Amino acid sequence: MKQPALKANERELIKLIRFFSKRAERLMEEGALSPEHTQLTNACENLETQLITHATNRDAILDKRERLQNIIEDNAQCPKCSKADMLKRTGSTITERGWKCNTYKCRRCNITFTWNRPNNPWHMVEFLEAYIQELQQAMAVEQNQEVVEQTEDAIVHMNDSLSRLRPVLEMSDEEVDALETKEREMDKLIHQFKNYLLIEKIKLDTYPEESEEN
Numbered sequence: 001m002k003q004p005a006l007k008a009n010e011r012e013l014i015k016l017i018r019f020f021s022k023r024a025e026r027l028m029e030e031g032a033l034s035p036e037h038t039q040l041t042n043a044c045e046n047l048e049t050q051l052i053t054h055a056t057n058r059d060a061i062l063d064k065r066e067r068l069q070n071i072i073e074d075n076a077q078c079p080k081c082s083k084a085d086m087l088k089r090t091g092s093t094i095t096e097r098g099w100k101c102n103t104y105k106c107r108r109c110n111i112t113f114t115w116n117r118p119n120n121p122w123h124m125v126e127f128l129e130a131y132i133q134e135l136q137q138a139m140a141v142e143q144n145q146e147v148v149e150q151t152e153d154a155i156v157h158m159n160d161s162l163s164r165l166r167p168v169l170e171m172s173d174e175e176v177d178a179l180e181t182k183e184r185e186m187d188k189l190i191h192q193f194k195n196y197l198l199i200e201k202i203k204l205d206t207y208p209e210e211s212e213e214n
């Protein structure tokens with residue numbers, strides 16, 4: 001199984017746990033493993049398993065989130081030459097409506113521009129909602145029946161996409177919220193257990209003979 005990415009406090013704790021499990025192995029070989037040592041080793045193993053499970057879960061959630069963030073394909077075109085072949089993405093910017101959009105440079109026309117659609121699904125939902133509203137307002141005064149029908153068709157399609165997109169985004173938001181809560185719990189647990197192990201280690205360093213022999 002692929003090792004999950006670990007945060008600094010998690011790596012630190014695992015290093016400490018390794019120290020104690022090596023010591024437990026040595027004591028076992030010497031036949032000196034007391035119930036107290038066994039208990040400590042078990043607690044270490046449990047926490048390590050919990051920590052790896054949490055880190056693996058975190059990797060999966062963040063990976064999914066990143067893929068979701070990148071599902072929008074711009075299909076951007078240069079506003080001057082209307083082509084896409086010489087475009088280079090230069091970054092992103094927040095528009096005055098609060099949407100994050102990609103910025104491009106057309107190397108043919110030597111201009112930079114901001115693409116007129118958001119680069120992520122969360123802002124895309126807001127964009128589509130606003131766009132649908134504008135269309136509906138325009139259709140209220142539109143005389144051409146054909147245009148009205150075509151636009152209403154387009155609106156149905158957009159609403160369809162929106163109703164599929166919204167629950168996916170909601171689920172991801174909930175997942176990330178739950179992850180953050182779990183993250184705080186784990187940080188607290190790691191902090192407490194690390195302090196406990198550090199104290200145990202100091203005891204060993206201070207009274208090596210006594211600790212090894214009891």
Ligand SMILES: [Zn+2]
Nearest residue numbers: 078081106109
């Ligand atoms: Zn151009």
